[in-house]
Amino acid sequence: MMKITPVLCRAGKMDNYAYILTDGTTGVSAVLDPSEAAPVIAECEKQNIRPAYVFNSHHHFDHVEGNLELKEKYGAKVVAGAYDCSRIPGADIGLEDGDVFKLGESEAQIIRADGHTIGHILWYFSADKVLFTGDVLFNLAIGGLFEGTPEQMWNSLQRIKKLPDDTLFYPGHEYTVYGLNQIYGPAAERYAEKALARLREGLPVAPVSLGEEKICNPYLACRDFGEFYQMVVS
Numbered sequence: 001m002m003k004i005t006p007v008l009c010r011a012g013k014m015d016n017y018a019y020i021l022t023d024g025t026t027g028v029s030a031v032l033d034p035s036e037a038a039p040v041i042a043e044c045e046k047q048n049i050r051p052a053y054v055f056n057s058h059h060h061f062d063h064v065e066g067n068l069e070l071k072e073k074y075g076a077k078v079v080a081g082a083y084d085c086s087r088i089p090g091a092d093i094g095l096e097d098g099d100v101f102k103l104g105e106s107e108a109q110i111i112r113a114d115g116h117t118i119g120h121i122l123w124y125f126s127a128d129k130v131l132f133t134g135d136v137l138f139n140l141a142i143g144g145l146f147e148g149t150p151e152q153m154w155n156s157l158q159r160i161k162k163l164p165d166d167t168l169f170y171p172g173h174e175y176t177v178y179g180l181n182q183i184y185g186p187a188a189e190r191y192a193e194k195a196l197a198r199l200r201e202g203l204p205v206a207p208v209s210l211g212e213e214k215i216c217n218p219y220l221a222c223r224d225f226g227e228f229y230q231m232v233v234s
């Protein structure tokens, strides 16, 4: 099993989540999307962790700005999508769609998911049933189309929809509140109630199961590309 600690970064501004991942068997650790170094280092020190890796989902500054400091402080290797390596600070290792990367005895499968950006990757730990979605999928929402087309985003979301319902997903931002105003149906209302209760306690809404998200997130729930297209262009 892998231990996952969310670290809120840019709190009250962009509300990014970095995640500290520790393989349960070996203790080998990584930081996924270190938006800024300071809060991540504080949590690593609290847990007495020296991350061996920085994992990135995509090149945007709010996901990589802590890379170099973590690299310097811990000697961490920076692992990113191959497409992004030339534009991610400190990138050492580039991964392609379908590659497997080992964190101790935990294994991540790389899923390329263009749409928010070209070359965005998802980190899928199938044995742990955990998926890190970066800025492709948020709670009840999706990331904006900065580089990709609606078709590319749609295809990426269809790949996520094929993953098992009991997969827990961890997004790159706490953006649930923005998704709350476009939901409908009793399941989504229950989701919203739970989400608001978590936020009131100062907790991340994540993780939510993909099964629940497939029903409640309007971008995952829409039936065909035409319907999706209307949502993303309106």
Ligand code: ZN
Pocket: 058, 060, 116, 135
């Ligand atoms: Zn982004």
Ligand code: FE
Pocket: 060, 062, 063, 135, 172, 173
């Ligand atoms: Fe972002």
